[in-house]
Amino acid sequence: xxxxxxxxxxxxxxxxxxxxxxxxxxxxxxxxxxxxxxxxxxxxxxxxxxxxxxxxxxxxxxxxxxxxxxxxxxxxxxxxxxxxxxxxxxxxxxxxxxxxxxxxxxxxxxxxxxxxxxxxxxxxxxxxxxxxxxxxxxxxxxxxxxxxxxxxxxxxxxxxxxxxxx
Numbered sequence: 001x002x003x004x005x006x007x008x009x010x011x012x013x014x015x016x017x018x019x020x021x022x023x024x025x026x027x028x029x030x031x032x033x034x035x036x037x038x039x040x041x042x043x044x045x046x047x048x049x050x051x052x053x054x055x056x057x058x059x060x061x062x063x064x065x066x067x068x069x070x071x072x073x074x075x076x077x078x079x080x081x082x083x084x085x086x087x088x089x090x091x092x093x094x095x096x097x098x099x100x101x102x103x104x105x106x107x108x109x110x111x112x113x114x115x116x117x118x119x120x121x122x123x124x125x126x127x128x129x130x131x132x133x134x135x136x137x138x139x140x141x142x143x144x145x146x147x148x149x150x151x152x153x154x155x156x157x158x159x160x161x162x163x164x165x166x
Contacts, residue, residue, distance in 0.1 A: 007047055014040025022098075023091060031069045038062040052126040 014037050021033035038061040045054035133141045 003047055007044070010040050010043040010047070014044070022094065027073055028070070031066065031073060034069065035062055035066045038066065050125045052124075052129060 017033045017036035017040065021030045021037060024030045024033060038057060042054045042057040042062065045051075045057055
């Protein structure tokens, strides 16, 4: 019963902040509401005993992505920020599209036959993820590592060229 109440509280906060993020007229407030939505998703991961995913959600999305968005807003917006979110002008079409998507998702969820079986939570989600990454998904893991290495080398080359020219 306690987990159900906690889930509904977290879900209402997450969905409410996501809705307010979309309709807010101030883009900086939208970024802060995005932070609340990301933290709410991390809360759902905690309720699912997915501690590793919750920590990743907080570090990557709530931390890095939100800070990146806030810095991007601060460096690009000049002057008054009272009405900086241009997308809030399309409130009625956006609300109608959102309502249609909610109805479609509700119909899909309610008409799907979900198999119910008791499952035990894994002892450690980090251990399970590491095991899968190094066995079943080793190719994807290695490709991701190479892509990150190439991106890091590209960033170093760009920074060195900028320092030489200035």
